Structure formats: C-alpha cells, structure tokens
Amino acid sequence: MKKISLLLAAILLMFAVLVGCSETDPSEESSGGSSGSEGDEESVEVDTNVEAADVEAPTEFTFGAATVGGFWYTLAGAMSDTMNELFPGSSTTVVEGGSVSNLLGLGEGTFHIGFSNGQTVPEALEGKNAFEEPIDNVSTLATLYPNVFHIAVRADSDIHTVEDLKGKIVSPGIKGYSGELAFKEILELNDMSYDDLEGIEYIGTADAAQLLRDGHIDAITGMLAAPVSTYQELDTTLGIRLIPLKDETVEQLHAANEGYLPYTIEGGTYENIKEDTNTVAGYTVLLANNDLINEDVAYEITKMVVENKDAWANISSVMSDFNAEFSVENNVGNMHPGAERYYKEIGALE
Known part of the structure; x- marks a missing residue:
C-alpha cells in the first residue's frame, strides 16, 4: 500500500486560482474537465495497491496530460507514481498537453500514453479537423469519465x-x-x-x-x-x-x-x-501508442487503472462511476489488445 502526496498539485492549483488564470480553470479542456473538486486547496492522499509486473517495459514512459493545476495533470501524476512501482526500474514523466496535442504526440511517438477527449479520437483516426493525416497507431486503454x-x-x-x-x-x-x-x-x-x-x-x-x-x-x-x-x-x-x-x-x-x-x-x-x-x-480516455506499448504492458497498465479506481475517485468524485464495465461500455475507437485481454479476463468484455 502506498501513500501518494498530492500537496504540490494542490498548491499549484491554488496559485493558479489566485492569479486568475482562467486557462487553467479545472473545468476547462486544458485541465481535463474536472469536477466539483475544483479549487480544492488541501493535500490529497491516495491509496494505491500494485505488485511489480514481470514484463519487459520501457525504461522511460512519457505521459501526455494537460496544464499544471488541472485534473488531468493531477490524475496523471498519481497514475505515473503508481506506474513507477508497477514497473520497477522504469520512470514516468508527465508532460503538459491537451486533447489534440496529446493525440498528435501519441501518433508521433513522443508520448507513450496520454489523455484525450473521446470526440477527438474519431477525428484523429480519420484525419479530420486538427489532424492533417489519420493517426492509426493509437488505441484506448480505459474510458474514465464524461465531459x-x-x-x-x-x-x-x-x-x-x-x-x-x-x-x-x-x-x-x-x-x-x-x-x-x-x-x-x-x-x-x-x-x-x-x-x-x-x-x-x-x-x-x-x-x-x-x-x-x-x-x-x-x-x-x-x-x-x-x-x-x-x-x-x-x-x-x-x-x-x-x-x-x-x-x-x-x-x-x-x-x-x-x-x-x-x-x-x-x-x-x-x-x-x-x-x-x-x-x-465526450468521455476522457487514456490512450497508448501501439508501437511503444506492447500487449503485456498495456494489460498491466489497464489492470492498474481499473483495480485502483477508488484511489482515483478519492482525488475527484468525477471518477466515482468508473469501473471496468463503464470503460468498456463507453469505449470509442480501437481498444488496445492488452486492454482487451484484461477486460475479457475479468468478464467485462465478451
């Protein structure tokens, strides 16, 4: 059992509010569409429970999130800390981004995993609007909550x-x-x-x-x-x-x-x-680059995200409905083979 202190994220959020930066308002896309936890200024402790995975994983993960002070950044920080225990010898770096930029980064191989909005995924797959060409090497690990x-x-x-x-x-x-x-x-x-x-x-x-x-x-x-x-x-x-x-x-x-x-x-x-x-x-989704995240690693990350659902809900009530069935039911786009294997194994996917 691990205690993850998110005091720094809360302090940064408080600072953003004090200086009046509406761009980092936790209810905006740049912050990942946060919830009623907006403006929390107290330290948040999150309990996660993982065992080291016996798989060959990248030595460094890059996680595309959003601006400091928003829920995507805070959630990515909590997940990345847990990933460091899941994959001993690996480290995870959280990078500021956004729905479109994260998908572009995933497609280019700059990010291993990252958050995006569900309605942006089909546009990326089809090469529409902000995407000049289709992105075909990205798939979903988990669908988390609705915006x-x-x-x-x-x-x-x-x-x-x-x-x-x-x-x-x-x-x-x-x-x-x-x-x-x-x-x-x-x-x-x-x-x-x-x-x-x-x-x-x-x-x-x-x-x-x-x-x-x-x-x-x-x-x-x-x-x-x-x-x-x-x-x-x-x-x-x-x-x-x-x-x-x-x-x-x-x-x-x-x-x-x-x-x-x-x-x-x-x-x-x-x-x-x-x-x-x-x-x-449109649902916030966790995506992976198919070339950088193999089936075994995707399986372990998906398992970690689902089985620590209460920890993420402790950060924000917006995650309170998240579970394996919710993730499968609201999936958009292609599901990563490793995620698919996990959901089938626990009976959430036929």
Missing part, C-alpha cells in the same frame, strides 16, 4: 431552446477548445452560426460565470464534468437553467462523430434544477 455539454442561462432568461440564442451574447469557452467546437456543430445542426448571435466571449468558465451574473452575457456553454462547481455556485446564488438539446441534434452529433454519446444531466445534479436535461458527452 458533458452544458448550456446555462439565468433562471429568469427568455432562452429555452438553442434557437432562442439568436441575437444573444454567448461564451463558448476558450477558442478552439472542445466545448467551443461542439457548440459550433450544435448551432450548425440547428441551422445557425455565430453570425446569428449578437456576440461571442472567448473566456474561461469562472470568468464567464461572472459576466452572466453581471448581465453582460446571456449564456455559457462548455464541455464540463457534471456537476461543475462554478455552475453549482451560480445555481445557489443566482439561479440558472440548463438548455436541452433536441433528440435529433444528439442523434446527428453521434452519427457524425461516435465520440459524442447521448447523456442526461439528471434533475438534482444542480440542486435547484429539478428536470432532466438532454445533451451529449
């Missing part, structure tokens, strides 16, 4: 549908992040574009919340873990509503990109929002 598409407005707003955003000022998050890209696709599927809006504010979730509170914008959108603490605070102090997506919009998003999966934000997720909200989610 859910939210549209939030003030409770007294006259906005009730996506179409009602016409003539309104909206913050879609940081330009080029997954939430903004999803919002543009959703507008297009509803015969709209940014030209139909009065204005766009490219800012982080915390700053957007303040603008919504002050009446300077009409709506916030983003791919966020549910619940996200910024919205919880708005729900209790300002009063907000969530705008649902039409069934056909959800179906069209999934048809165009299998990484967008139907999702319901259940009533009560935010205390004063009692009704269910129909939307989509």
Whole structure:
C-alpha cells in the first residue's frame, strides 16, 4: 500500500486560482474537465495497491496530460507514481498537453500514453479537423469519465431552446477548445452560426460565470464534468437553467462523430434544477501508442487503472462511476489488445 502526496498539485492549483488564470480553470479542456473538486486547496492522499509486473517495459514512459493545476495533470501524476512501482526500474514523466496535442504526440511517438477527449479520437483516426493525416497507431486503454455539454442561462432568461440564442451574447469557452467546437456543430445542426448571435466571449468558465451574473452575457456553454462547481455556485446564488438539446441534434452529433454519446444531466445534479436535461458527452480516455506499448504492458497498465479506481475517485468524485464495465461500455475507437485481454479476463468484455 502506498501513500501518494498530492500537496504540490494542490498548491499549484491554488496559485493558479489566485492569479486568475482562467486557462487553467479545472473545468476547462486544458485541465481535463474536472469536477466539483475544483479549487480544492488541501493535500490529497491516495491509496494505491500494485505488485511489480514481470514484463519487459520501457525504461522511460512519457505521459501526455494537460496544464499544471488541472485534473488531468493531477490524475496523471498519481497514475505515473503508481506506474513507477508497477514497473520497477522504469520512470514516468508527465508532460503538459491537451486533447489534440496529446493525440498528435501519441501518433508521433513522443508520448507513450496520454489523455484525450473521446470526440477527438474519431477525428484523429480519420484525419479530420486538427489532424492533417489519420493517426492509426493509437488505441484506448480505459474510458474514465464524461465531459458533458452544458448550456446555462439565468433562471429568469427568455432562452429555452438553442434557437432562442439568436441575437444573444454567448461564451463558448476558450477558442478552439472542445466545448467551443461542439457548440459550433450544435448551432450548425440547428441551422445557425455565430453570425446569428449578437456576440461571442472567448473566456474561461469562472470568468464567464461572472459576466452572466453581471448581465453582460446571456449564456455559457462548455464541455464540463457534471456537476461543475462554478455552475453549482451560480445555481445557489443566482439561479440558472440548463438548455436541452433536441433528440435529433444528439442523434446527428453521434452519427457524425461516435465520440459524442447521448447523456442526461439528471434533475438534482444542480440542486435547484429539478428536470432532466438532454445533451451529449465526450468521455476522457487514456490512450497508448501501439508501437511503444506492447500487449503485456498495456494489460498491466489497464489492470492498474481499473483495480485502483477508488484511489482515483478519492482525488475527484468525477471518477466515482468508473469501473471496468463503464470503460468498456463507453469505449470509442480501437481498444488496445492488452486492454482487451484484461477486460475479457475479468468478464467485462465478451
């Protein structure tokens, strides 16, 4: 049994909040879409339990995460420390990255493993959008938790549908992040574009919340873990509503990109929002480079991630639903043969 101290990560998170860096807001893609643990300033101790694996592993692993202070970076740090015990004689280096850059790094062999968003994986496999060429040497080890598409407005707003955003000022998050890209696709599927809006504010979730509170914008959108603490605070102090997506919009998003999966934000997720909200989610995934991570090593990493699920949930409640069955059910793209062997061995995959 091992005690991993994450005090440094918590201090860095506190510093990021104090200096007002919205780019490292834990609810943003750059931070991996964190949860209600946003802003935690206390030391977190994580219990992990592994035995040294009798396999030939790389002497050095490189782990693509996201910006310091966010959940992806903190989770990668905890996992990498555990990997160092799983593979004695090996070391793991966590590198700042992001959903797209991690996939590019994995494809190029710069990273051995890394996090990305599920809706970005099909684009990489097909060579679309940010990917000039298909990336065919990357596969999934585990699917961890959902980043859910939210549209939030003030409770007294006259906005009730996506179409009602016409003539309104909206913050879609940081330009080029997954939430903004999803919002543009959703507008297009509803015969709209940014030209139909009065204005766009490219800012982080915390700053957007303040603008919504002050009446300077009409709506916030983003791919966020549910619940996200910024919205919880708005729900209790300002009063907000969530705008649902039409069934056909959800179906069209999934048809165009299998990484967008139907999702319901259940009533009560935010205390004063009692009704269910129909939307989509893209799931955070742990990926591996097939050329650098062989079947035996992938098997051991997948086993480590699944069998220490309670340790990761102790870092953030966003991981509370994660287990082997969850990972298999929400898998997007190709599964690594080593991961597949592990899931079959424990009965999570037929």
